[in-house]
Amino acid sequence: MQLRYVLSELRQGLRRNLSMHLAVILTLFVSLTLVGLGLLLNSQAQRAEEHWGSQLQITVFLCNETATSPNCTGEVTPAQKDAIINVVQENPEVADFHTESKKEAFEKTKELFSEEYFARLPTSPSSMKESVWIELENAERYQGIRSAVEGLDGVSNVRDQRAVLKPIYAAIDALKFGAIGIAAFLIFAALLLVANTIRLAAFARRREIGIMRLVGASSLYISLPFLLEALVTALVGVVLAGGALAAFMYFGVAEGMQGQINFMPWIGLPEYLAALGAVALLGPLLTIFPTLVLTRKYLKV
Amino acid sequence: MIRFEKVTKAYPGQARSALEQVSVDVEKGEFVFLVGASGSGKSTFLRLILREYRPSSGRVYVAGKEINRLAGWKVPRLRRQIGTVFQDFRLLQNKTVTENVAFALQVIGKPKAQVESLVPETLEMVGLEGKGDRLPDELSGGEQQRVAIARAFVNRPMILIADEPTGNLDPNTSVGIMKLLDRINRTGTTVLMATHDAGIVDQMRKRVIELEDGHVVRDQARGIYGYQN
Numbered sequence: 001m002q003l004r005y006v007l008s009e010l011r012q013g014l015r016r017n018l019s020m021h022l023a024v025i026l027t028l029f030v031s032l033t034l035v036g037l038g039l040l041l042n043s044q045a046q047r048a049e050e051h052w053g054s055q056l057q058i059t060v061f062l063c064n065e066t067a068t069s070p071n072c073t074g075e076v077t078p079a080q081k082d083a084i085i086n087v088v089q090e091n092p093e094v095a096d097f098h099t100e101s102k103k104e105a106f107e108k109t110k111e112l113f114s115e116e117y118f119a120r121l122p123t124s125p126s127s128m129k130e131s132v133w134i135e136l137e138n139a140e141r142y143q144g145i146r147s148a149v150e151g152l153d154g155v156s157n158v159r160d161q162r163a164v165l166k167p168i169y170a171a172i173d174a175l176k177f178g179a180i181g182i183a184a185f186l187i188f189a190a191l192l193l194v195a196n197t198i199r200l201a202a203f204a205r206r207r208e209i210g211i212m213r214l215v216g217a218s219s220l221y222i223s224l225p226f227l228l229e230a231l232v233t234a235l236v237g238v239v240l241a242g243g244a245l246a247a248f249m250y251f252g253v254a255e256g257m258q259g260q261i262n263f264m265p266w267i268g269l270p271e272y273l274a275a276l277g278a279v280a281l282l283g284p285l286l287t288i289f290p291t292l293v294l295t296r297k298y299l300k301v
Numbered sequence: 302m303i304r305f306e307k308v309t310k311a312y313p314g315q316a317r318s319a320l321e322q323v324s325v326d327v328e329k330g331e332f333v334f335l336v337g338a339s340g341s342g343k344s345t346f347l348r349l350i351l352r353e354y355r356p357s358s359g360r361v362y363v364a365g366k367e368i369n370r371l372a373g374w375k376v377p378r379l380r381r382q383i384g385t386v387f388q389d390f391r392l393l394q395n396k397t398v399t400e401n402v403a404f405a406l407q408v409i410g411k412p413k414a415q416v417e418s419l420v421p422e423t424l425e426m427v428g429l430e431g432k433g434d435r436l437p438d439e440l441s442g443g444e445q446q447r448v449a450i451a452r453a454f455v456n457r458p459m460i461l462i463a464d465e466p467t468g469n470l471d472p473n474t475s476v477g478i479m480k481l482l483d484r485i486n487r488t489g490t491t492v493l494m495a496t497h498d499a500g501i502v503d504q505m506r507k508r509v510i511e512l513e514d515g516h517v518v519r520d521q522a523r524g525i526y527g528y529q530n
């Protein structure tokens with residue numbers, strides 16, 4: 001009896017306020033999609049950073065057999081390597097560093113390409129270069145360490161990440177903050193819409209609610225239809241946003257940019273699922289929280 | 302059953318208190334008329350019993366509970382022991398007579414079987430057998446008030462509060478309603494009725510509590526509406 005009452009109230013409530021519920025759903029849909037996009041861009045930036053290093057890094061590539069640099073006389077010797085690492089260790093501009101073996105470099109490169117394409121490349125672990133990844137104390141102070149290692153025996157070349165990565169990271173950051181900034185405004189709009197919806201619904205049902213209070217219905221019982229309405233609109237918004245994000249992942253990333261830009265790894269299913277999870281939590285929170293606050297206000301026993 | 306101890310109720314922003322040092326004791330099973338001019342404090346008195354407000358000072362006991370101290374979540378439980386009837390009936394226009402009465406039980410979670418036995422029984426008691434499928438606007442004012450009484454009484458409350466229940470009804474219909482309230486009173490339910498209807502009060506000869514400017518100016522067993530009659 002109770003469940004049937006609650007469900008019929010829910011159906012009635014959704015129908016009575018259809019246009020308001022649609023407004024809430026659409027606003028939630030767009031804002032959750034943007035939040036999801038912001039999260040995806042964030043993971044994309046992280047993936048790029050894992051691969052390329054951050055803006056604070058410079059990479060010192062060591063000689064291999066085919067290196068043509070004048071400092072190279074064939075494969076770097078252990079003694080040369082120790083000398084290079086020593087210089088890096090002593091330099092005050094260096095915050096931290098790690099080395100990357102040929103095999104690690106090979107695995108990283110493999111990640112960028114599809115398997116069939118990669119199989120056709122003349123790449124093997126031995127054709128890669130060992131490298132030292134240096135984290136700078138300060139992105140602006142890199143000349144000292146650069147000139148210190150550049151002339152050393154066994155150093156093939158020094159890559160300054162800042163020049164390469166700055167525009168890419170700047171673009172990702174701009175998109176990310178743009179998406180999250182717009183999402184913040186839309187979330188605010190969604191909260192106001194939820195509040196208005198409840199106000200209208202409480203007004204439309206004021207007689208029922210008045211009688212329920214009078215005969216001693218519990219607060220939970222009175223506010224349950226409102227909470228369920230909030231939950232349903234949130235779920236529809238989450239499903240739509242999940243679909244839009246999936247479309248972005250499929251058409252935008254998997255079928256789009258991944259094919260054309262293969263110098264960095266792209267986000268995939270795990271990142272999508274993480275973003276979806278966050279959106280699935282945020283959506284109900286955005287409708288249920290104001291509903292709880294406002295039902296307390298409007299439906300006060 | 303209902304006990305007011307030196308109860309004062311002041312509304313914020315109003316110079317004069319709605320109730321001032323009111324002490325009243327109503328026993329279980331009593332029938333009490335609450336009379337007085339508009340603004341004398343009758344409604345405040347009733348609303349304090351329902352715990353729609355808390356008193357500014359003093360104590361109100363209802364059904365053995367001190368309502369000042371009653372936690373918010375326990376208020377619904379208190380109200381299940383009190384039936385309430387208003388001048389304007391307050392029926393749900395889109396529900397039938399049966400649905401209106403059943404509503405009061407459904408929303409407090411009564412099992413279906415109980416609803417199905419209590420509702421027709423109560424409708425019969427108030428004299429509405431055979432009219433369960435009508436909508437409120439198909440009924441006369443007196444019949445609508447009977448529906449409202451059925452809704453207030455269907456859960457067999459210990460207290461029935463009636464705020465000018467005959468205010469919208471003609472004298473003949475009012476007599477019928479009063480007979481019904483009297484019958485409910487005879488089942489042991491305490492009835493508290495605020496009214497302006499001198500004829501009814503004089504006829505019934507029940508206890509009369511008169512309020513004036515928030516003070517109890519008269520509390521008389523088997524009283525009449527005014528001093529002179």
